[in-house]
Amino acid sequence: MDNLIVGVFTIILCSFGYFFSWKYQKQNNFQIAVFLLIICGLILRIYTSSDFFLHEWDERYHALVAKNLIHHPLTPTLYENAILPYDYFNWTGNHIWVHKQPLPLWTLAVSLWMFGINEIAVRLPSILLSTLGIWLSFKISSYFFNKKIAYITAFLFSINGLIIELSAGRVATDHIDIFFMFFVELAIYFSIAFVRKGKMFYNILVGLSLGAAILSKWLPGFIVLPVWLLIIIASGKFKPKTIGIQFLIVFITSILVFLPWQLYIFHTFPIEANWESSFNLKHITEGLDGNGKPFYYFLNSMRINYGELIYLPLLWFFWKTITNLKNYNRLAIAIWFLVPLLFFSFAKTKMQAYILFTSPALFMMTAECWYMVSDFKRNRSYKWFFNLILFLLIALPIRYTIERTKPFEIADRNPNWVTALKQLNERNIKNGILLNYNRPIEAMFYTNLTAYPNIPDKETITKLISNGYTIIINNNENIPSDIKEIKEIVMVSLPNTAK
Secondary structure (H helix, E strand, O other), X not given: OHHHHHXXXXXXXXXXXXXXXXXXXXXXXXXXXXXXXXXXXXXXXHHHHOOOOOOOOOHHHHHHHHHHHOOOOOOOEOOOOOOOOOOOOOOOOOOEOOOOOOHHXXXXXXXXXXXXXXXXXXXXXXXXXXXXXXXXXXXXHHHHOOHHHHHHHHHHHHHOHHHHHHHOOOOOOHHHHHHHHHHHXXXXXXXXXXXXXXXXXXXXXXXXXXXXXXXXXXXXXXXXXXXXXXXXXHHOOOOHHHXXXXXXXXXXXXXXXXXXXXXXXXXXXXXXXXXXXXXXXXXXXXXXXXXEOOOOHHHHHHHHXXXXXXXXXXXXXXXXXXXXXXXXHHHHHHHHHHHHHHHHHHOOEOOHHHHHHHHHHHHHHHHHHHHHHHHHOOXXXXXXXXXXXXXXXXXHHHHHHHHHHOOOOOOOOOOHHHHHHHHHHHHOOOOEEEEXXXXXXXXXXXOOOEXXXXXXXXXXXXXXXXXXXXXXXXXXXXXXXXXXXXXXXXXXXXOXXXX
C-alpha cells in the first residue's frame, strides 16, 4: 500500500510540474520550462529506481562486477573467488569478466565506493546521466530547429518509459545503454559547440566523448563521425582541408581513449578477451541467449517504446529529407537514426535497447511533426482530427511511461530475501561458501560470501572444509542425505526466491 501512495503522489507532483513547464514555454520562458522538465524527469527516475533489490537482467551482473572493481579497477571479475570450476564461455558464471566495456562499470564502482554497497548507488550514475540527457536533447534540438521544437524533444526524453526503466535497471542492458546514449549525445552536443565557437578544444571533447561511448558499448559509437561531418558541412564555415584535419583530431582522440583498454585485456586476459570478441561477432550471425528476432523487430517495437503514432513523424521526416538532400543538418538526424536501425535490424540478435542511442533523433522527428500538424490545421476543416493527432503524439508516450514506471501497482519493493542475505553478514563468516541458492549473483553482491546455485559432491565439500572454507547450505528438500551428514556444514533457511 505504501508503494501505491508514493506512486500516486509522484504522478500528481510530476503532473503539476509538467503543467507549469508547459505554461512557461508558452510564455517563451524556456529556462524555467526546461528546468521543470529536468526536475520532473529526475523525480520519475528516482521513483522507478527505488526497488531495493537487484534486477535479474542484466543489472545484478553489472552491480557485482562493479563491486569487485572497487578493489582492483583493472581486473574485472564476476566471481571474485572462483572456488569451484567455471567455464569462461559462460558470461553469467565466469571469473574474469570482460563481457562489457568498462566505463559504466568503473563509474558504478566509484558510486558504490562513495555511497556504499546498495541498489541506489548502482543506479545513481544512470539516473544522473539520463536526467542530463533531457538538457542535452533540448540544446541539440535547439540547434537543428528552434526552442519550441526543442522543448517537445526534451519533454519526450524526460517522460520516455524505456529510458526511465533502463535507468532503474529494470530491463535488460540497463545502465550500459544509458551510458552509451549519453556519450553519443554528448559528442553531438560538442560537435555543435565546435561549429558555433570554431575552437579545436570542442573537437577534442567530441573525441573524448566518442571514446567514452565506445568504452561503454563498443563500435556502434562511431555513428558520431558521419553526424559530426554533416553538421560541419552544413555550417559552411570550414574549408575541406580544415574539415579533414579536425576529423583526424576527433578520430585520433577517440582512439587514444578506447584503444588502451582493448590492448590491455587482450594482453592480460587473452583467453577471455578473444572469446568475448568472437561472441560479440556472433550477435550479427546468430540469435544469442534466446534473442533471435526477425528483421522488422525494431520497427515493430518502436510503437511500444515511442508511441503507436511514431511512424507518422518518421514518414514525414524522411520525406522532407529525401526531397531536400542538401539540407545536411536534417540528413545528420536521419543518419543518426537510420544507420543504427539498419545495422541492428540485419544483426540476428536483437534487444529493444540496442537502438536506444537513436532516441534523441526520434524525439526531434516527433517534435517537428507535432508543430507541423499544429501549423497545418489552421484554416482547415476537421480540426478535431488534427487535434486528435496532436493529442495522441503526446498522450501515447505518456501512457507507456505510466505502464513502465508502474506507479499504481502494489508491489513489494523491499523483499525479505534481500533482508535475509544482508543478515548473513552479521555472522562475520570468513571464507564462506553459500550453496544451493538460486540467486548466487545477488548473494555475492549483498554479502562477502561466494555463492553457487548447486551442491557439489560430498568429496568436494569435505575438501573445501579441510582447506579452511565455511560451507553454508540453503536448507530445502534438494539436499542429498550424505551431504546432511557432514557436521561442519552450516545450515540456513533463506526465504523463497522463486523467479
